[in-house]
Amino acid sequence: MFAVSLPSWPWDIVRQVAAERGVRVWPVGGCVRDLLLSWPVHDWDFAVDRDALGLARAVADALRGAFYPLDEERDTGRVIVRREGRRMELDFARLRGLDLEADLRDRDFTINAIAIGPDGELIDPTGGLTDLQARLVRAVGPDAFDRDPVRMLRAVRIVAERGLRLEVHTAQWIIERAGQLLRVSSERIRDEFVRLLNARSVAYHLQLLDELGLMTSILPDVEALREQSQTPPHRTNVWWHTLMTVDAAENILRRVGAVGGKPETLYADAPDWVWDEVQKTLAPFAPALVQHLRRPAAVRRYRRTLLILATLLHDVGKPLTVTEEIKPGQSQPVLHFYAHESIGARRAAEWMHDLRFSRAEAESVATMVRAHLRPSQIADAPGGVTGRAAYRFFRATGDAGVEVILLALADHLAIWGPNLQPERWARRRAAASALLEYFFHRSQGAIVPPPLVNGRDLMRELGLPEGPEVGRLLEAIREAQAAGEVTTREEALVLAQRLKSTG
Numbered sequence: 001m002f003a004v005s006l007p008s009w010p011w012d013i014v015r016q017v018a019a020e021r022g023v024r025v026w027p028v029g030g031c032v033r034d035l036l037l038s039w040p041v042h043d044w045d046f047a048v049d050r051d052a053l054g055l056a057r058a059v060a061d062a063l064r065g066a067f068y069p070l071d072e073e074r075d076t077g078r079v080i081v082r083r084e085g086r087r088m089e090l091d092f093a094r095l096r097g098l099d100l101e102a103d104l105r106d107r108d109f110t111i112n113a114i115a116i117g118p119d120g121e122l123i124d125p126t127g128g129l130t131d132l133q134a135r136l137v138r139a140v141g142p143d144a145f146d147r148d149p150v151r152m153l154r155a156v157r158i159v160a161e162r163g164l165r166l167e168v169h170t171a172q173w174i175i176e177r178a179g180q181l182l183r184v185s186s187e188r189i190r191d192e193f194v195r196l197l198n199a200r201s202v203a204y205h206l207q208l209l210d211e212l213g214l215m216t217s218i219l220p221d222v223e224a225l226r227e228q229s230q231t232p233p234h235r236t237n238v239w240w241h242t243l244m245t246v247d248a249a250e251n252i253l254r255r256v257g258a259v260g261g262k263p264e265t266l267y268a269d270a271p272d273w274v275w276d277e278v279q280k281t282l283a284p285f286a287p288a289l290v291q292h293l294r295r296p297a298a299v300r301r302y303r304r305t306l307l308i309l310a311t312l313l314h315d316v317g318k319p320l321t322v323t324e325e326i327k328p329g330q331s332q333p334v335l336h337f338y339a340h341e342s343i344g345a346r347r348a349a350e351w352m353h354d355l356r357f358s359r360a361e362a363e364s365v366a367t368m369v370r371a372h373l374r375p376s377q378i379a380d381a382p383g384g385v386t387g388r389a390a391y392r393f394f395r396a397t398g399d400a401g402v403e404v405i406l407l408a409l410a411d412h413l414a415i416w417g418p419n420l421q422p423e424r425w426a427r428r429r430a431a432a433s434a435l436l437e438y439f440f441h442r443s444q445g446a447i448v449p450p451p452l453v454n455g456r457d458l459m460r461e462l463g464l465p466e467g468p469e470v471g472r473l474l475e476a477i478r479e480a481q482a483a484g485e486v487t488t489r490e491e492a493l494v495l496a497q498r499l500k501s502t503g
Contacts, residue, residue, distance in 0.1 A: 317344025
């Protein structure tokens with residue numbers, strides 16, 4: 001008999017409390033799967049023969065944790081504790097069927113339909129251990145998706161998180177039912193999708209979602225992106241370019257240590273030497289970048305996830321803005337996407353709202369999409385990154401400017417690939433370095449200069465009435481401060497007088 005050794009925490013306490021209350025309890029589902037895969041277990045699921053809410057409440061008391069009833073009708077509760085600095089969840093649910101085997105057969109995938117008995121023995125009625133050994137995600141049956149369509153998205157998420165493969169019949173069952181994902185609440189789709197974006201090889205798994213027919217239920221714009229062609233220097237349609245950019249962005253995150261894993265690309269086809277240059281360019285900022293990108297944007301969602309979302313959405317405005325121009329002597333039209341970044345930003349915000357992201361998250365992603373061309377424009381401008389240019393950039397983007405810089409690098413690499421032009425690429429590296437220097441290593445006054453004068457000063461000294469002219473002059477003074485052209489109150493007033501006279 002195959003047996004598994006359970007960690008003493010939290011199992012010893014759960015088993016003791018259950019015995020005191022006269023109920024039977026079994027570890028089940030994902031925690032058992034991860035134990036068998038030798039993955040660290042952070043969250044636990046327990047099946048209970050009766051009074052699961054009472055057991056959860058008692059375990060919370062024993063562990064000095066918090067208790068939350070998740071579904072009183074289904075007798076399901078959650079315990080939240082902190083252990084070794086981590087938040088951990090312990091979920092307790094009454095058996096779904098007449099007995100444990102019926103409960104397991106009602107679950108989503110065979111590898112999640114395994115329980116552990118009191119002596120460490122595996123209870124595995126659907127062959128989950130065999131599938132784990134073969135590294136397969138297999139649905140317990142086709143009706144598993146009919147009962148809860150979000151399981152189709154969960155299948156790909158588990159494949160992505162655990163490095164497994166999707167069993168062929170399971171893939172076919174998903175393809176046949178992909179449209180049913182629209183029955184699922186936006187919040188549940190969002191949560192599964194975000195977890196997938198936090199796993200490895202994001203672009204590959206986005207393509208897998210698309211091949212299974214699920215991507216259009218998540219992002220309806222995918223079909224238009226796939227159909228939208230582009231002209232040089234682009235080499236692919238917009239959807240394939242998006243996957244290449246996501247892949248490049250993920251590799252940039254690996255290069256700075258913001259996500260784990262060995263640096264690699266599956267879609268982005270820039271030369272190998274480019275990635276060493278990326279790492280060299282970003283190395284002086286790596287610790288600060290990691291800290292910035294790991295900041296929470298919402299509960300269990302982080303800024304690095306918003307960067308990947310913005311990368312996925314950065315060209316979503318192209319099919320909405322495409323125009324054709326036939327130049328003299330050319331038979332093929334040149335395609336233009338004027339204002340696609342601003343139109344795309346609005347569409348990105350709408351999509352984020354539809355999936356019930358927070359307003360702050362939606363605004364941040366929209367900012368990244370709207371500004372994703374600006375670092376390249378700054379790089380190609382005469383003089384490169386001046387103090388005034390950096391000030392204007394971060395005034396428009398705020399903290400999201402950091403992500404915009406990384407997105408612009410990924411976008412450039414995806415556009416040019418093996419055709420990368422060294423001089424053009426060098427300008428973008430230099431601009432990225434200079435902008436990050438302004439943000440991380442210079443005093444905050446370089447981005448948000450301390451006021452030398454206020455509106456009342458200008459009205460009094462220049463005889464101005466209250467109105468928009470005062471705001472215009474204050475902004476001009478701040479820009480001049482950022483550029484190092486104005487450093488004192490007297491210089492600020494002189495500048496304001498001159499601008500008033502010429503304005």
